[in-house]
Amino acid sequence: MIPITRPWLGAEEAAAVNEVLASGWVAQGPKVAAFEASVAAALGAGEGVATTSCTTALHLALHALGVGPGDEVVVPSLSFIATTNAPRYAGARPVFADVDLETQNITAETLERALSPATRAVIVVHQAGMPADLDAIEALCKPRGVTVVEDAACAIGSTYRGLPVGARNLVALSFHPRKLITTGEGGMLLTGDGRLARRLRRLREHGMAVSAHERHASRTVVVEAYEELGFNYRMTDLQAAIGLVQLGKLDAIVARRRALAARYSELLGDVPGLSLPADPPYGTTNYQSYVVQLDDDLPLQRDVVMQELLDRGIATRRGIMAAHLEPSCAALPAPALPVTERLTRRSLILPLFHGMDTKDVERVAEALATAVAHCAVEGPPWR
Incomplete structure (x- = not known):
């Protein structure tokens, strides 16, 4: 079976965890601080603030920005549902914007149609590691006083105009096992604002003015104060120890994924009816996912293709979900989102991970090409 992904974990991560266990301090502490500093340095950001997940990082960001009831936050519907949920956690209303067909990201043009006087x-x-065109989006938002928050859950290792994604704005990362590097679960906020970073660290630890680790390490009695309503969004030193090892592998992981993706594109480039991902002119993708689109004139259902590949021992996933079509978002108003609905209906994600070899890629590509060829000869439905 070829899985959709498999984290690159081994003896180094196990040794790092054992070191933390032997230290006696397993909660948020020195390893988390080291991981924050290392990620920030690697991505060209000023500060890193580790959290339990990218979801809680997004919520924490909006809360710290003062977003709340009566405010609107524009989001792409074409994203994991956490992107839509974060404004709702803050009491704000998510407003859906459509996306670009090629990059699957919102653009200044699709965003402008969703802005209103209530947009904060x-x-x-x-999406899927494909960098969005930030310059155009910022040029639209900043004169209007609209804050740009980047959901870079999938984009560690991607670049925008020669810099790592994460080097600007307030940026949320994910370390879920589906991402390039993992801590099991976990996330982080990156910011160049030192004052904001200090507040975010306080907020992620119940609003406590001094961290638990600092309090326990002190040689004098420290009675902590809780200066504002906060949350329990702390990462553990166990996770951070794994993350530090994983971060050291990032460059190798990106290089391998890009090489495997290039092989996919070489093998599938001449298959009629398929649209393949590629770097945009302003940046590079880490290929967190290799997302294939089935052209509208290809009379083949996406789920039929997925089942065919599964029958051949190849795991796939549907393309990126459309949040506005989910039952939990039924009460949210949604404009016409034709590109979003096409992409969520007509795309699938192929296996791609560091441990794959070229023979695996060739097997997947051959199975997909065969499915498309059968459809062209026999017409729908085929099995």
């Missing part, structure tokens, strides 16, 4: 922020998702 926009969450820009770098």
